Amino acid sequence: METATRRILTSEGLDGLLAALKRRGYRTVGPTVRDQAIVYDDIGSIADLPGGWTDEQDGGHYRLVRRGDAALFGYAVGPHSWKKFLHPPTLRLWRAARDGDAVQVVAEAPPEQPFAFIGVRGCELRAIEIQDRVLLAGQHADTPYRERRRGAFIVAVNCAKAGGTCFCTSMNAGPKAAAGFDLALTELADRPGGVFVVEIGSEAGRLMLADLPQRAATEGEIAAAEGVVERTAAAMGRAMRSDDVRELLLRNLDHPRWDAVAERCLTCGNCTMVCPTCFCTSVEESSDLAGGETGRSRRWDSCFTMDFSYIHGGAVRASARSRYRQWMTHKLATWFDQFGSSGCVGCGRCITWCPVGIDITEEVRAIRDSEQR
């Protein structure tokens, strides 16, 4: 794919991209402000984007504040991630109809509209790549995920602002969108009228762009876009040494730090809900009152619940210590064994949305420092 040339879209051109995607049958989803947070939801035009907003993030802290300009993507990631759409929080899997002795099982139909995701960050592209490996690359593929993932059009955005809990550079997952997108935008917020430097990532992206009002980027604009990414990379709110973290954690499964973190952890499971790679699910049965129609639904589950590891006789992981350890060692260590990569992309959501501000980078550091003492 020839991607060396960069194109320029204005705000108007970006609006045209949304309209063109809708015209071609896509369900356009992107960031928007709701309940004092930037969430991902259906958007119709650039007017629905969080123009002029940014966020303040820290351990257990998230607040929207005004930027003082009209930037459309001048914030880091919020509580949602794209798994909300590709791997929905609740989903019916099938229904079974009983007629006398006969039972017929019918799988749930996939959504008719393909998704167009607007504003996917580098860390989120990596998260999608990781979930692809978990849910599609094994012997059995997850059908609902495959149906949603197939044909999704991805408009990435290179981050112009590092959040207070971001550490994507530590995980080599950002802030630049490296691969896995159809188009990638870098917003030059200081230019009047909205200027987006566009990188083409696929044939579908090239064709989509061809129909929009656009022009070639100047060398100055390309350099400015690179500068945006470099400044973001240099401003990460958090850092974590990640090259040896698997071995570090696996040789410290009995470290007293797990007890210390268990004293603060509420086992609420927020970190697993906001994590863009956490994929665990459970199933529930439903039945109409007469028992003629039954069905099975799937919902996100969390390894922080007691039921998660229940086998006949009791939960395997009964203590908060063991459940936090399971989550963190899975994310940073055993994910390599199971799926060939880390399960962490450095997005910082688990830190921001932890009600008591437990910081995964700090927990790793504490265990590492104890070894060096």
Added chain:
Amino acid sequence: MGDAAAFAADRADPMVPRVARVRRRRRDGPLVWTLELEADGADPGGFAPGQFNMLTVFGVGEVPISLSGDPAAPDRLVHTVRAVGPVSAALARVEPGGAVGLRGPFGAGWPMAEAAGRDVVLVAGGLGLAPLRPALYRLLAERERYGNVVLLYGTRSPDEILFRREIETWRRRLDIDIEVTVDHAAGDWHGHVGVVTTLIPRAAFDPLHALALVCGPEVMMRFAISALRDAGLAEEAVYLSMERNMKCAVGLCGHCQFGPVLVCRDGPVFRFDRLRGLLRTKEI
């Protein structure tokens, strides 16, 4: 991205069950029932000893149950269930002719190919005999391919002995050693009393040319493995079948994680040296 090549090929949805019918149902102990199922219209396909199916009671739920029947008769899908949870209890109540949902077979089974030419020691505890029975059928069907075959079976009390009549039939054969022991018994029991590990030192096998297949509660397996090692068996010659919470059985739901492995995808049968450290770590 619209890159279809990156996706696995379309296949039947592994989460959607087929419909099967209960053909026979037999009580095999207090709370234990053996169900023979027949899948509606579908090709039976066969299964490997040690594999399991996911069985659904429509409107109630789904549970993983090992196949406990003869792999040479794959159209009779035999499962042995202990009615202890809401789903397994409902499953045990399904009358012959009743419909259940069926997904599977799933998982890696017992190392039957590696067992060829060797002595084979099966160590079963309680309901753990059920997943070992298909291996036993296979060993007996191809008896000449193996060295000594020994079954050591421990359970709670004489009335909880599974497949009792079949064990009595096998005992009359001269080409298999069977020892049964119970944890405690009333005066009318004339067999062994004591834990299953006490049978291991006397079992007739050559530790340098034997494989052990172990299935039972985790504590019992830990002690059985250490008794097998004391008897001279290498860790690489011991296989065990693990139990963890399972919802999907195809490596997608995350429930059956056991450190680096997913029990449904990488097991349930594992060579012991792969799990050594994990069995010693609490709450992993």
Added chain:
Amino acid sequence: MEGLERIIREHPFFAGLEERFTALVCGCAKNVRFEAAQYLFHEGGPADEFYLLRHGRVALELRAPGRGAVTFQTLRESEIVGVSWLIPPYRWTYDAKALELVRAIAIDAACLRRKCEADHDLGYDMMKRVMPVLVQRLQAARLQILDVYGSHG
């Protein structure tokens, strides 16, 4: 007498016993047999003998109100019946019943204890033989307490 010595030397409980000890043990030993259903000893009785099983199986039983006799262990040839003989107050803590014809060597415990007191090398040797049996039975009892096959898991 030579036959008895050979049996004692070859019994796994006395594997590798020094010759001078064999003679000492032998002086306290005799051949015994029990018919099926005959008791070797009863709970509470003085532990004045223990048995090297040569043939036949023995059940160790406890009596519980409403449950009758509950067998918690069976022993067979090459094992020993009775460990209380070496530990004060030298009383049996269960019943031992022959399940079939049992042939055994009975060792006079008071006799052997006297010899152990007189020769601590012999005493230490006996301790090293009895202790592993005790530990194995303790471990088995722990597993039975866990009731791993029970309905709670």
